[in-house]
Amino acid sequence: MLRFIANRMFAMVIMTLVLSFVCFFIIQLPPGDVMTAYAAQLAAAGDSSSADTIARMRAAYGLDEPFLTQYFIWLKSLLSGNLGYSFTLQRPVSEIVSSRIGISLAVELLAIVVLWGIAIPVGIYSAVRRYSVGDMFATVFGFIGIAVPNFLLALLIMYIIYLYTGTAVDGLFSAEYVQARWSLAKLWDFFTHVWIPVIVIATGGAAQIIRILRANLLDELNKPYVVTARAKGMSERRLIMRYPVRVAMIPLVATVGWVLPTVISSSIVTAIVLNLPTLSPILLRSLLTQDMYLAGALILFMGLLTLIGTLVSDLLLAWIDPRIRTGMTDG
Amino acid sequence: MDTQPVDNILEVRNLRVGFGINKTIVDVVRDVSFDLRRGETLCVVGESGSGKSVTARALMRIARPGRITGGSILLRNPRGDTLDIAALDDESEQMRAVRGDRIGMVFQEPMSSLSPVHTIGAQIIETILLHRDMTQTEARAQAIEALRRVQIPNPETAIDKYSFEFSGGMRQRAMIAMALSCEPEILIADEPTTALDVTTQAEILRLIKRLQRDLGMSVIFITHDMGVVAEIADRVAVMYHGELLEIGPVKQVFHEPKAPYSRHLIGASNKFTITGDHARGGTLPGLDPGVMLDVRNLDLTFRKSTGVLFRKVQEFHALKDVSLKLRDGENLGIVGESGSGKTTLVRALVGLIPADSGQAIYRSKDGRDFDLLQKGALRKAGLNREIRMVFQDPFSSLNPRMTVEQVIAEPLYLEGKRSKAEIRAKVISLLDRVGLPKNVLSRYPHAFSGGQRQRISIARALSVDPRLIIADEATSALDGSIRSQILDLMFELQTELGLSYIFVGHDLGVVRYFCDRIAVMHKGVLVEVGTAAEICQNPSKDYTRSLIAAVPGTDPDHRRLLTA
Numbered sequence: 001m002l003r004f005i006a007n008r009m010f011a012m013v014i015m016t017l018v019l020s021f022v023c024f025f026i027i028q029l030p031p032g033d034v035m036t037a038y039a040a041q042l043a044a045a046g047d048s049s050s051a052d053t054i055a056r057m058r059a060a061y062g063l064d065e066p067f068l069t070q071y072f073i074w075l076k077s078l079l080s081g082n083l084g085y086s087f088t089l090q091r092p093v094s095e096i097v098s099s100r101i102g103i104s105l106a107v108e109l110l111a112i113v114v115l116w117g118i119a120i121p122v123g124i125y126s127a128v129r130r131y132s133v134g135d136m137f138a139t140v141f142g143f144i145g146i147a148v149p150n151f152l153l154a155l156l157i158m159y160i161i162y163l164y165t166g167t168a169v170d171g172l173f174s175a176e177y178v179q180a181r182w183s184l185a186k187l188w189d190f191f192t193h194v195w196i197p198v199i200v201i202a203t204g205g206a207a208q209i210i211r212i213l214r215a216n217l218l219d220e221l222n223k224p225y226v227v228t229a230r231a232k233g234m235s236e237r238r239l240i241m242r243y244p245v246r247v248a249m250i251p252l253v254a255t256v257g258w259v260l261p262t263v264i265s266s267s268i269v270t271a272i273v274l275n276l277p278t279l280s281p282i283l284l285r286s287l288l289t290q291d292m293y294l295a296g297a298l299i300l301f302m303g304l305l306t307l308i309g310t311l312v313s314d315l316l317l318a319w320i321d322p323r324i325r326t327g328m329t330d331g
Numbered sequence: 332m333d334t335q336p337v338d339n340i341l342e343v344r345n346l347r348v349g350f351g352i353n354k355t356i357v358d359v360v361r362d363v364s365f366d367l368r369r370g371e372t373l374c375v376v377g378e379s380g381s382g383k384s385v386t387a388r389a390l391m392r393i394a395r396p397g398r399i400t401g402g403s404i405l406l407r408n409p410r411g412d413t414l415d416i417a418a419l420d421d422e423s424e425q426m427r428a429v430r431g432d433r434i435g436m437v438f439q440e441p442m443s444s445l446s447p448v449h450t451i452g453a454q455i456i457e458t459i460l461l462h463r464d465m466t467q468t469e470a471r472a473q474a475i476e477a478l479r480r481v482q483i484p485n486p487e488t489a490i491d492k493y494s495f496e497f498s499g500g501m502r503q504r505a506m507i508a509m510a511l512s513c514e515p516e517i518l519i520a521d522e523p524t525t526a527l528d529v530t531t532q533a534e535i536l537r538l539i540k541r542l543q544r545d546l547g548m549s550v551i552f553i554t555h556d557m558g559v560v561a562e563i564a565d566r567v568a569v570m571y572h573g574e575l576l577e578i579g580p581v582k583q584v585f586h587e588p589k590a591p592y593s594r595h596l597i598g599a600s601n602k603f604t605i606t607g608d609h610a611r612g613g614t615l616p617g618l619d620p621g622v623m624l625d626v627r628n629l630d631l632t633f634r635k636s637t638g639v640l641f642r643k644v645q646e647f648h649a650l651k652d653v654s655l656k657l658r659d660g661e662n663l664g665i666v667g668e669s670g671s672g673k674t675t676l677v678r679a680l681v682g683l684i685p686a687d688s689g690q691a692i693y694r695s696k697d698g699r700d701f702d703l704l705q706k707g708a709l710r711k712a713g714l715n716r717e718i719r720m721v722f723q724d725p726f727s728s729l730n731p732r733m734t735v736e737q738v739i740a741e742p743l744y745l746e747g748k749r750s751k752a753e754i755r756a757k758v759i760s761l762l763d764r765v766g767l768p769k770n771v772l773s774r775y776p777h778a779f780s781g782g783q784r785q786r787i788s789i790a791r792a793l794s795v796d797p798r799l800i801i802a803d804e805a806t807s808a809l810d811g812s813i814r815s816q817i818l819d820l821m822f823e824l825q826t827e828l829g830l831s832y833i834f835v836g837h838d839l840g841v842v843r844y845f846c847d848r849i850a851v852m853h854k855g856v857l858v859e860v861g862t863a864a865e866i867c868q869n870p871s872k873d874y875t876r877s878l879i880a881a882v883p884g885t886d887p888d889h890r891r892l893l894t895a
Binding site for chain 2: 235
């Protein structure tokens with residue numbers, strides 16, 4: 001097992017380097033650069049800075065160097081812990097990221113917990129009581145969850161709350177707490193706000209997981225080992241949880257790897273609609289303005305999350321499935 | 332009818348089991364009545380679909396989605412109290428207390444019948460804790476005892492292993508240990524040896540017999556192999572289409588069968604004796620025919636390597652210096668246990684697995700020599716039209732999304748020589764040749780039984796007029812009577828088309844019936860080759876002798892496996 005982890009760590013270092021190159025390549029892909037976007041912005045605001053100024057700034061930031069040189073400069077500063085500077089927000093990237101990363105992860109992890117917390121029991125119920133009223137209900141809920149766009153759901157909830165309470169909900173804190181330091185009162189305020197984005201983000205994902213778990217479990221329910229367990233005289237509820245559910249969870253656990261990055265990128269619109277101070281809106285904005293160092297850092301961060309997530313999911317898989325464990329120690 | 336009714340542990344009367352199909356209930360077991368006596372072995376025989384498994388499962392109330400629609404199942408304890416299992420609810424506490432404690436069950440496929448994600452021990456301990464008031468430690472000790480009873484070596488360490496770490500025979504032993512962990516009064520064994528090699532089968536049969544004696548159990552043994560019945564049964568029940576045709580002492584059923592169907596079953600199994608007179612395999616033709624295929628020093632090792640930084644390579648030497656010849660027009664049988672390399676050998680010959688060294692010189696129709704072990708040899712020289720394969724599993728070797736016509740015509744289209752109309756005519760004539768009507772052309776494989784599917788597979792192999800057919804366990808998945816029909820079809824095609832066969836099998840009786848010469852393989856080594864009669868009646872190697880000794884006989888008066 002240790003050998004497996006060591007092998008995997010080594011592979012991860014190489015993958016991260018490859019990833020950084022791909023990130024940089026992607027953000028350089030659209031024509032123009034941050035200065036073109038900046039100039040366009042200035043022109044739109046009526047400020048006709050001369051092309052000369054733009055060119056001077058471009059030279060100052062090293063934007064007219066060849067692609068590879070730029071990449072290596074960026075990589076070098078990354079390795080020394082410097083994430084670069086955001087042109088549009090006029091702050092160091094590390095400052096922007098660190099101000100939002102805590103809240104962002106809190107919201108997203110909470111959403112994932114709620115998502116799995118709903119999806120797993122409902123999925124199991126749906127499979128075991130197939131074609132029952134409950135299963136039909138879960139199926140309908142599932143398709144609505146998949147079909148309704150998240151932002152629409154967010155708008156709907158905001159509208160309903162406004163209708164009944166007369167207050168507009170947005171953000172994660174009430175106005176008086178936004179700048180305040182953390183306290184119990186602020187935490188409580190956070191929870192009164194956070195459930196809306198959590199529910200909105202969780203619905204779409206939960207529906208998918210319910211469908212996947214239902215299909216997996218239906219395949220497992222008629223396997224001979226379930227009949228064997230039944231022949232032992234075990235109660236139905238216990239044997240289903242102990243045997244087929246554990247096996248049916250294996251493909252789901254394999255998706256743990258990319259669940260966090262998926263939630264971050266899929267919650268962009270929700271975050272904008274609800275005005276959440278998370279990383280998602282920043283990511284969109286940096287991509288639109290070609291704010292390359294900020295976008296690069298965020299994409300690289302999501303890539304890293306995927307790599308770590310995959311390692312975690314592999315270790316989880318090894319934990320629940322001994323066949324995989326043996327494959328790892330043998331191979 | 333019974334003279335000693337007190338001695339019965341189980342009395343089944345007019346049992347009916349139905350399955351709901353489109354809102355109507357169809358009974359698949361109809362009015363089955365029998366008694367099970369204390370300490371006896373009752374064998375239930377019949378082909379697949381005869382309702383024997385459903386009946387057995389109904390006794391334990393695990394037949395779902397099937398339901399008991401009528402009749403009674405009385406379970407007696409030694410004091411004479413009875414419990415009507417048929418009147419209980421599937422899920423009731425009373426029924427759960429019977430399952431696993433008073434009646435234990437062993438299934439056919441030990442791999443899929445054990446949980447892949449729990450240790451053997453966890454699964455046995457769980458059974459014990461369900462029925463006995465014990466601590467975890469006590470249950471563990473009893474589980475180790477249960478494993479020792481089924482002769483699993485080092486039970487103290489084996490208890491923490493997973494099912495996939497065991498061989499097939501060991502898995503079935505673990506399964507038996509689990510079923511017997513609470514020392515039940517009745518053991519129901521549903522085809523427990525069908526998926527095993529003959530040698531392992533013989534061990535498991537002996538084990539069940541011994542445990543039965545030690546624990547004083549009654550055994551209901553379900554099988555379609557009449558040889559096994561002849562070896563172990565006290566009484567036999569014959570089932571056909573959901574009904575019990577006859578039940579009686581084993582000698583009576585074998586020597587004076589009442590139902591014509593019983594006679595048919597026994598007749599089909601007598602065909603495959605290893606000692607009797609057979610049309611083939613006695614002597615070789617006087618004139619030495621040409622050699623079609625000459626395999627010389629074939630060597631093959633499987634390698635698997637993993638890891639980036641710390642590489643690790645695992646090797647398995649699957650074929651060790653194998654040499655053998657196939658003559659024109661002969662049937663060569665390759666027998667051995669699973670893992671002996673017999674399938675690997677034929678797959679290497681058709682280029683499915685690359686060999687490491689050696690040659691396989693094949694002389695084609697037009698008299699040229701090719702080495703089949705060269706990469707892509709079959710395709711390059713167009714030999715894949717002369718050499719065709721038929722596989723074991725008729726269910727998974729046909730594409731479920733292609734019609735019969737598409738399946739059979741595909742090799743002809745690939746050949747690209749004939750027009751559509753010609754191909755269609757050829758497909759129809761092939762179907763006729765393998766005994767299928769031409770109205771099946773547009774049907775899909777799922778509409779056919781196992782035997783019919785194997786006929787389709789054979790038609791596909793014949794479509795390009797081959798000379799050599801390699802049949803890899805082609806009849807292993809079929810019931811006895813269907814098996815003999817398929818083998819006879821293969822004989823007919825041989826005389827008609829001048830084919831040669833390489834027939835891979837683990838059932839010596841079948842191989843003896845079908846082949847002229849037999850090659851015996853063991854752990855990647857070719858042990859011996861000889862005429863079928865010579866190998867079966869006068870083997871020269873110990874391994875061959877042990878293989879033959881494990882084959883069940885066909886006469887309950889002369890039991891081969893269970894002496895004493």
